[in-house]
Amino acid sequence: MHSMTELDDYLRENRERFEADLCELLRISSISADTQYRDDVLLAAKWVANQFRLLGFETETIEGSGHPIVYAESPQVENAPTVLIYGHYDVQPPDPLEEWVTPPFEPTQRDGNIYARGATDDKGQMLTHVKSAQAWVQTAGSLPLNLKYVIEGEEEIGSTSLQKFLAEHPQKLKSDVAVVSDTCQFARGKPAITYGLRGIAYFELRLTGPQQDLHSGTFGGCLTNPANAMCMMLSGLMDEDGKILIPGFYEDVIPLSDSEREQFDGLPFDEAAFAERLGIDRLHGERGFSTLEHRWARPTFDINGLWSGYQGEGAKTVIPARATVKFSFRLVPDQDPKKIGAALESRLTELCPPGIRLELIDLHGAPGIVVPLDSPYVAAAAKAIECGFGRPPVFIREGGSIPIVTTFRETLGIDTLLLGWGLDDDNTHGPNEKFSLTDFHRGIKASAYLWQELSKIEIGA
Amino acid sequence: MHSMTELDDYLRENRERFEADLCELLRISSISADTQYRDDVLLAAKWVANQFRLLGFETETIEGSGHPIVYAESPQVENAPTVLIYGHYDVQPPDPLEEWVTPPFEPTQRDGNIYARGATDDKGQMLTHVKSAQAWVQTAGSLPLNLKYVIEGEEEIGSTSLQKFLAEHPQKLKSDVAVVSDTCQFARGKPAITYGLRGIAYFELRLTGPQQDLHSGTFGGCLTNPANAMCMMLSGLMDEDGKILIPGFYEDVIPLSDSEREQFDGLPFDEAAFAERLGIDRLHGERGFSTLEHRWARPTFDINGLWSGYQGEGAKTVIPARATVKFSFRLVPDQDPKKIGAALESRLTELCPPGIRLELIDLHGAPGIVVPLDSPYVAAAAKAIECGFGRPPVFIREGGSIPIVTTFRETLGIDTLLLGWGLDDDNTHGPNEKFSLTDFHRGIKASAYLWQELSKIEIGA
Numbered sequence: 001m002h003s004m005t006e007l008d009d010y011l012r013e014n015r016e017r018f019e020a021d022l023c024e025l026l027r028i029s030s031i032s033a034d035t036q037y038r039d040d041v042l043l044a045a046k047w048v049a050n051q052f053r054l055l056g057f058e059t060e061t062i063e064g065s066g067h068p069i070v071y072a073e074s075p076q077v078e079n080a081p082t083v084l085i086y087g088h089y090d091v092q093p094p095d096p097l098e099e100w101v102t103p104p105f106e107p108t109q110r111d112g113n114i115y116a117r118g119a120t121d122d123k124g125q126m127l128t129h130v131k132s133a134q135a136w137v138q139t140a141g142s143l144p145l146n147l148k149y150v151i152e153g154e155e156e157i158g159s160t161s162l163q164k165f166l167a168e169h170p171q172k173l174k175s176d177v178a179v180v181s182d183t184c185q186f187a188r189g190k191p192a193i194t195y196g197l198r199g200i201a202y203f204e205l206r207l208t209g210p211q212q213d214l215h216s217g218t219f220g221g222c223l224t225n226p227a228n229a230m231c232m233m234l235s236g237l238m239d240e241d242g243k244i245l246i247p248g249f250y251e252d253v254i255p256l257s258d259s260e261r262e263q264f265d266g267l268p269f270d271e272a273a274f275a276e277r278l279g280i281d282r283l284h285g286e287r288g289f290s291t292l293e294h295r296w297a298r299p300t301f302d303i304n305g306l307w308s309g310y311q312g313e314g315a316k317t318v319i320p321a322r323a324t325v326k327f328s329f330r331l332v333p334d335q336d337p338k339k340i341g342a343a344l345e346s347r348l349t350e351l352c353p354p355g356i357r358l359e360l361i362d363l364h365g366a367p368g369i370v371v372p373l374d375s376p377y378v379a380a381a382a383k384a385i386e387c388g389f390g391r392p393p394v395f396i397r398e399g400g401s402i403p404i405v406t407t408f409r410e411t412l413g414i415d416t417l418l419l420g421w422g423l424d425d426d427n428t429h430g431p432n433e434k435f436s437l438t439d440f441h442r443g444i445k446a447s448a449y450l451w452q453e454l455s456k457i458e459i460g461a
Numbered sequence: 462m463h464s465m466t467e468l469d470d471y472l473r474e475n476r477e478r479f480e481a482d483l484c485e486l487l488r489i490s491s492i493s494a495d496t497q498y499r500d501d502v503l504l505a506a507k508w509v510a511n512q513f514r515l516l517g518f519e520t521e522t523i524e525g526s527g528h529p530i531v532y533a534e535s536p537q538v539e540n541a542p543t544v545l546i547y548g549h550y551d552v553q554p555p556d557p558l559e560e561w562v563t564p565p566f567e568p569t570q571r572d573g574n575i576y577a578r579g580a581t582d583d584k585g586q587m588l589t590h591v592k593s594a595q596a597w598v599q600t601a602g603s604l605p606l607n608l609k610y611v612i613e614g615e616e617e618i619g620s621t622s623l624q625k626f627l628a629e630h631p632q633k634l635k636s637d638v639a640v641v642s643d644t645c646q647f648a649r650g651k652p653a654i655t656y657g658l659r660g661i662a663y664f665e666l667r668l669t670g671p672q673q674d675l676h677s678g679t680f681g682g683c684l685t686n687p688a689n690a691m692c693m694m695l696s697g698l699m700d701e702d703g704k705i706l707i708p709g710f711y712e713d714v715i716p717l718s719d720s721e722r723e724q725f726d727g728l729p730f731d732e733a734a735f736a737e738r739l740g741i742d743r744l745h746g747e748r749g750f751s752t753l754e755h756r757w758a759r760p761t762f763d764i765n766g767l768w769s770g771y772q773g774e775g776a777k778t779v780i781p782a783r784a785t786v787k788f789s790f791r792l793v794p795d796q797d798p799k800k801i802g803a804a805l806e807s808r809l810t811e812l813c814p815p816g817i818r819l820e821l822i823d824l825h826g827a828p829g830i831v832v833p834l835d836s837p838y839v840a841a842a843a844k845a846i847e848c849g850f851g852r853p854p855v856f857i858r859e860g861g862s863i864p865i866v867t868t869f870r871e872t873l874g875i876d877t878l879l880l881g882w883g884l885d886d887d888n889t890h891g892p893n894e895k896f897s898l899t900d901f902h903r904g905i906k907a908s909a910y911l912w913q914e915l916s917k918i919e920i921g922a
Contacts, residue, residue, distance in 0.1 A: 033775040093773055099673060157775050184679070198678060202776045211740025216763045217659060217861025218885075220791050221703075221755035222746045223739060227764035228699065235696035238689065240814070242682070275816075278684060279672025284815040285683045294682035302677045303688035304779050305770030310787060315663045315824045317789060317861075318765050326771060328778060330681050353701070354745040355736075363776040400678025400778075429779050430674040 026107040026116040032090035066161040067153030074147040082146040084175035087126025088155030091118035099431035119435035121428035125181035132447035144455035158364035183420030194418035196397030199331035199368035224355040227308040230323040242286035296397035300330040337365025366403030380453035388446025487568040487577040493551035527622040528614030535608040543607040545636035548587030549616035552579035560892035580896035582889035586642035593908030605916035644881030655879035657858030660792035660829035665822040685816040688769040691784040703747035757858035761791040798826025841914035849907025
């Protein structure tokens with residue numbers, strides 16, 4: 001067995017190099033949602049592919065109708081497990097730009113963190129699994145097991161190309177377990193293995209009233225105002241107790257077990273401090289559930305954006321011709337996004353007032369998932385995390401969605417180890433996204449030890 | 462008493478001269494909103510002032526910080542009523558230019574109409590009251606009553622200078638009644654006296670939740686989303702039947718009298734054609750009232766603009782930190798905008814969910830107004846319109862607000878006769894503004910007879 005001391009030394013000596021590489025990637029504005037940034041997305045893909053080529057991995061850049069997938073395989077090791085590592089090089093749009101302390105694509109170090117769009121989500125986290133492999137290659141000459149990397153550029157917009165690739169090449173991606181670092185620790189210095197994720201169903205609703213904006217004095221009162229209609233319809237989707245008012249919405253929800261609820265209760269969580277960090281005087285969620293349950297294990301309805309009419313200075317007395325809203329439901333096992341979408345459409349049609357035409361666009365959907373805790377892979381990951389972070393992980397669920405985890409289960413028949421190096425105040429998707437550099441290096445170390453621990457598992461048993 | 466036959470002849474013989482004068486004024490691009498056109502605005506003021514000087518009226522061009530007010534007085538006639546005539550020589554910007562069939566400042570005759578920016582609003586309508594005075598001066602040597610003209614150049618940008626002038630010189634403007642032609646006939650060939658205007662109370666509501674946008678997966682479910690809150694709060698202001706849900710909102714509404722409702726019902730109004738023109742399949746308003754009642758005589762609640770969160774392409778899974786909405790109520794007599802504002806604030810405070818801070822900004826307000834129909838001034842105007850248009854006027858209300866009418870009531874204690882010669886398809890504020898030349902001449906004649914009819918009223922009674 002390879003000496004981990006030498007590897008530890010390599011990691012310690014190359015900290016600055018790793019950070020410089022991370023900054024290089026963070027400087028690329030690979031915003032997948034905005035077609036204006038198509039070239040930058042491509043540039044990020046090339047950058048990632050080059051990392052693998054430098055390690056001597058067999059590397060492909062798979063181009064289709066969307067943004068490319070970078071695929072790489074480490075040289076084959078017989079009788080050793082195969083691990084599928086998933087990550088993404090695309091990022092969320094950085095809006096609102098004016099709230100960033102330093103520009104989103106000029107990575108800046110402050111207080112031990114690196115600030116940039118994508119720092120945590122997912123460039124920084126993804127890179128830990130590349131740098132850990134680099135450490136193995138540079139110190140041991142090779143890896144102790146088989147790694148297959150699939151790094152996509154459409155995670156923030158629904159992973160269309162990847163889903164297609166997975167469906168078409170299940171044999172190529174055949175693995176024993178998947179590893180994804182795109183989640184969070186439970187708290188600063190409290191690393192976690194995430195065993196459950198919420199799903200999502202994301203929609204855009206467009207309401208149209210009159211053929212053009214109308215004078216609100218001359219016409220006000222005799223026709224339905226699309227903005228008024230929008231508010232009325234959306235408010236008809238959830239009551240004051242946070243209960244979602246779509247017939248059948250809760251039908252397939254698997255209730256939380258007593259042991260899970262107890263375990264969540266046992267986690268140290270300071271509600272007041274959490275609310276203060278968010279800048280609100282009071283948390284508020286579905287009646288009858290705790291805050292961790294609200295965030296991890298209950299479905300939600302959130303408006304993500306909306307607009308209509310006059311948004312300038314002062315007053316303009318207009319009845320808008322149109323109103324648009326983007327909104328999404330977080331789902332939990334076993335809710336089905338397609339079934340939710342159909343129920344939503346009937347509910348909205350029922351709520352739509354006279355004189356308004358509605359168009360509902362299904363932007364993307366994925367079901368929630370829960371991974372079994374009693375596998376040797378989970379045990380290996382727990383050990384590796386203890387090596388990297390100096391303490392054993394806690395077991396948590398997470399409110400976000402990583403649709404690919406569901407697809408890995410369904411297409412490849414494998415479970416995913418969700419090993420999050422981020423923190424929940426990293427501002428992923430918001431302004432001033434950051435990633436702790438300490439955790440970046442701990443993550444690389446945990447990843448390097450993960451290859452070691454996973455290589456010990458007997459496969460084909 | 463002066464022979465009206467001679468005056469009728471003068472009007473008939475001078476039609477071309479009047480049209481040539483109108484075109485001269487329409488050629489001046491007096492766009493008050495655009496500082497680039499400052500000289501043209503000034504030129505229009507000089508042109509108007511010159512019209513009065515040619516009639517031997519005492520004329521002033523009052524210059525302040527904004528565009529000048531042209532003020533003129535006809536020679537004094539003892540024991541005769543004094544009429545204040547209001548109009549404006551400024552015009553709206555002509556954009557979008559590419560949609561004009563002929564250029565906005567090259568008046569062109571087509572199908573009996575004159576096409577130009579300002580044709581109806583308000584150069585053409587205003588000029589009818591100048592040309593009618595000219596007819597009197599040229600045929601009778603003088604007017605049978607006292608005319609005070611106040612023609613401003615800031616109507617399209619808020620009348621700041623005029624409001625100041627009125628507040629500072631109420632004695633100078635002392636009159637028995639005001640006349641304004643800046644509205645519409647009820648329909649082609651259906652002249653109208655507008656005896657009621659709605660008021661307005663316009664607000665901006667800003668809701669703040671978390672201190673910045675949050676990931677809707679990580680945080681969704683445990684805090685109030687400001688965009689959700691906004692929809693819920695706004696939908697709590699009006700029910701499905703169009704009834705406004707603010708305690709005391711209807712308290713001061715003077716109900717429509719049976720005779721008013723009957724009179725509105727008697728007006729020929731094609732609901733289906735009207736809906737088609739707006740591009741909607743169905744009109745919809747407060748239960749229990751007709752479409753004309755909805756537009757003219759009932760209060761409304763309309764969202765004028767709103768925005769929150771992500772408005773770009775595709776999906777962004779964010780809980781917005783803020784949500785903002787501009788909305789307004791059209792008011793009817795005797796609703797008080799200040800009282801409505803206070804009641805609104807309590808209602809919104811009551812509707813505001815946990816974890817949301819609200820800020821309500823009062824952008825502007827003005828009460829509605831109704832002119833009594835049983836006054837001798839209204840009777841005189843009705844007679845004059847019958848002489849000018851060949852049929853008696855209908856009595857209508859209008860849904861918009863003309864703030865100067867409220868100011869005349871409050872500052873000078875006088876009512877206003879709103880005598881509209883325009884048509885509601887004249888494209889005021891839009892491309893291809895027009896004015897019917899037939900109605901231009903009818904308006905001049907009605908105005909000439911108005912001076913005759915008003916001069917018969919005994920004042921100081």
